[in-house]
Amino acid sequence: MADTLAPGRPTPVAGRGRGGRIALRTVGLAYVAILVLVPLGIITWRALSPGLPAFWAAISSQQAITAFRLTAEVAFASVLLGTAFGVALGILLTRYHFVGRRLLGVLADLPMAVSPIVAGLALVLVYGHNGWLGGPFEAAGVDIIYAVPGMILATTFVSLPLVLREVVPVLQEVGTDQEQAARVLGAGGWHTFWRITVPTIKPALTYGVVLALARCVGEFGAVAVVSGNVSGVGQTQTTTLVIAERVQQMEPGAYQLAFVLIVTTVAALLVAAHIRRKDELS
Amino acid sequence: MSIQATGVVKRFGAFTALDDVDLDVHAGALTALLGPSGGGKSTLLRVIGGLETPDAGEVTIAGRDMTRVPAHERNVGFVFQHYAAFQHLSVYRNVAFGLEIRRRPKAEVRRRVNELLELVHLEELADRKPAQLSGGQRQRMALARALAAEPSVLLLDEPFGALDTKVRRELRGWLRALHDEVHVTTVFVTHDQEEALEVADEIVVVNKGKVEQVGSPSDLYDKPANDFVMEFMGPVTRLGGRLVRPHDVHVSAAHVDGAVPGRVARLQRIGFEVRADVTTADGDLWVQLTRGQADTLELTPGSDVWLRALA
Numbered sequence A: 001m002a003d004t005l006a007p008g009r010p011t012p013v014a015g016r017g018r019g020g021r022i023a024l025r026t027v028g029l030a031y032v033a034i035l036v037l038v039p040l041g042i043i044t045w046r047a048l049s050p051g052l053p054a055f056w057a058a059i060s061s062q063q064a065i066t067a068f069r070l071t072a073e074v075a076f077a078s079v080l081l082g083t084a085f086g087v088a089l090g091i092l093l094t095r096y097h098f099v100g101r102r103l104l105g106v107l108a109d110l111p112m113a114v115s116p117i118v119a120g121l122a123l124v125l126v127y128g129h130n131g132w133l134g135g136p137f138e139a140a141g142v143d144i145i146y147a148v149p150g151m152i153l154a155t156t157f158v159s160l161p162l163v164l165r166e167v168v169p170v171l172q173e174v175g176t177d178q179e180q181a182a183r184v185l186g187a188g189g190w191h192t193f194w195r196i197t198v199p200t201i202k203p204a205l206t207y208g209v210v211l212a213l214a215r216c217v218g219e220f221g222a223v224a225v226v227s228g229n230v231s232g233v234g235q236t237q238t239t240t241l242v243i244a245e246r247v248q249q250m251e252p253g254a255y256q257l258a259f260v261l262i263v264t265t266v267a268a269l270l271v272a273a274h275i276r277r278k279d280e281l282s
Numbered sequence B: 001m002s003i004q005a006t007g008v009v010k011r012f013g014a015f016t017a018l019d020d021v022d023l024d025v026h027a028g029a030l031t032a033l034l035g036p037s038g039g040g041k042s043t044l045l046r047v048i049g050g051l052e053t054p055d056a057g058e059v060t061i062a063g064r065d066m067t068r069v070p071a072h073e074r075n076v077g078f079v080f081q082h083y084a085a086f087q088h089l090s091v092y093r094n095v096a097f098g099l100e101i102r103r104r105p106k107a108e109v110r111r112r113v114n115e116l117l118e119l120v121h122l123e124e125l126a127d128r129k130p131a132q133l134s135g136g137q138r139q140r141m142a143l144a145r146a147l148a149a150e151p152s153v154l155l156l157d158e159p160f161g162a163l164d165t166k167v168r169r170e171l172r173g174w175l176r177a178l179h180d181e182v183h184v185t186t187v188f189v190t191h192d193q194e195e196a197l198e199v200a201d202e203i204v205v206v207n208k209g210k211v212e213q214v215g216s217p218s219d220l221y222d223k224p225a226n227d228f229v230m231e232f233m234g235p236v237t238r239l240g241g242r243l244v245r246p247h248d249v250h251v252s253a254a255h256v257d258g259a260v261p262g263r264v265a266r267l268q269r270i271g272f273e274v275r276a277d278v279t280t281a282d283g284d285l286w287v288q289l290t291r292g293q294a295d296t297l298e299l300t301p302g303s304d305v306w307l308r309a310l311a
Helices: A018-048 A052-060 A062-095 A103-114 A114-125 A134-139 A148-174 A177-186 A189-218 A221-227 A241-248 A252-280 B040-048 B090-103 B106-119 B135-148 B163-181 B193-199 B217-222 B226-233 B293-295
Strands: B003-012 B013-023 B032-033 B056-061 B074-077 B153-157 B185-190 B201-209 B208-217 B237-239 B242-244 B251-252 B262-269 B273-282 B283-292 B304-309
Touching: A018 A252, A052 A062, A052 A252, A052 B056, A052 B163, A062 A103, A062 A189, A062 A241, A062 A252, A103 A148, A103 A252, A114 A148, A114 A221, A114 B040, A148 A189, A148 A221, A177 A189, A177 B074, A177 B135, A177 B242, A189 A221, A189 A252, A189 B090, A221 A241, A241 A252, A252 B226, B013 B040, B013 B208, B032 B040, B032 B193, B040 B056, B040 B074, B040 B153, B040 B185, B074 B135, B090 B106, B090 B135, B135 B153, B135 B163, B153 B193, B163 B193, B185 B193, B193 B201, B193 B217, B193 B226, B201 B217, B208 B217, B217 B226, B226 B237, B226 B242, B237 B283, B251 B283, B273 B304, B283 B293
Parallel strands: B032 B185, B032 B201, B074 B153, B153 B185
Antiparallel strands: B003 B013, B003 B056, B201 B208, B237 B242, B251 B304, B262 B273, B262 B304, B273 B283
16 A cells, blocks of 8 residues: 555664664655655746736636546546446455456556556557547447547546555455355345445545546546647647646646646545544544 | 255365265254364355355255355354454444344344343443454454344354463353353354363364264263374373373283283373373383372382273
8 A cells, every 4th residue: 555645653663873863854855855845836836926816817717627627527537437447356356266367467557557658549549530449439429539538548547556556455454254254144245345345445445546536637648649639629638738738838827727736636635644544543 | 953964075176175074963052063274174164154165065954955045145143263343343233234234123123232242241342343352352242243133053163263262261161151041053163172072062073074973072082983083082192002091091000911011201290180101012102190099109200010991
């Protein structure tokens, strides 16, 4: 599990003196500052220094609002899909023995390793105009590539392992005793899942969902390829794509949008940290 | 309710856990499945409970064929070695689980759960989470939970295996008393022959996927069917090439007809008992005596003795 964001109570390390502790702390702080705090601070400053009217104009333009709406739609749908598949896949990988189980486990982690742009390209090849599955869908009147369904597919693909990776260790650790006990007490598969499995994995699941949400909101590469990055009429640009465009075209308003994304993501992570803390205390 | 298993076979890959096992448990009995670990006794219990499907054979409970009935429709109570407490539910809700699943009216659930909590002496702890209970309390909660929906049979898989000796001894006596009160047909798995002898009406010795012997505790101890059961049921030693119990060897200081001569190599006093290691022409053995017997015989290391099997 990703313990970096909400570490539990630190364990005192024997044999490390005051000097060592200060040195470690300095390195840790410097690392976080250089990589995270300074860039975030600069973006915040750039977003707010032109003044509140400029900030408001940047985030309330038609393009920005459409981008926010698309981002929210795509992220919501992707998190929903990612959660359903993540939990189902997690249960499949930890509770069933079948040929190819390990291979499936490796494949499910693949989106973590594959570049999002490559993933986007692959989706275009499959679902695009001349793709294997693109034709049949087109015939049925469903556009996937350069449209919201494709963006959801791409985002789901990149965020799938996040829920899965949170859920699998918990499922492994608790084992099957409680589920078996529920079965013998008269609970069928459905009842056992909702009354035992879900409450057991709930803290991990919530954390995975928040991570996935943050990831989906910030997704750029895969969506850039799949959406066609259309602006204006029939806009398919999500927030990240609008930011990139504004930066490249040297238009104003990029940092303000970036600031909104940062606030959203940080809020999500704080919620996750809070949930974990509550879970540790209980 | 009675339980019958006929010709049960269960394999895990190349390993045969149960090899054509027959079992017959009378209604209302308290039966122990006893044997070394890996011998198949837990698998047999899980087959009865519906947690494992046999590769061959059948299981009937109260005369009804249960072989293909899923676990949640068998109405059995099952207690696991590691409690399997529902961590996110209070003690009360744990015990109520089976009743809630069966959609019993709220008032009935409350009455029944309180009755059971009282029976297992946990009424004060109804609002606690399992993590706040000791091992013994958790296992008592698991027992109440298993009994709540009035199961036709109660199955316990090494129920005291994870507890320390003192609590284990306490719960054994308590299980016996509970059974005398509730009368539900009970089968429990154990690898501890003392536990089986102390608690059960009937013992089924299971080893290497087969039933070695079935009988009352005294039958098994006094008339073991073979050397395995003899060795498993209690201490043994070898006298004149034959397995005997160390307390079933008569020791005399003078020659007796049919006795084997030997010499005491070592004497060890353990409380009231005296353990004598004796060397004979046939090999070494050990004999268990009372302190009185040892004193009367004036045994010391180096004494010459004559040994004869009593049984």
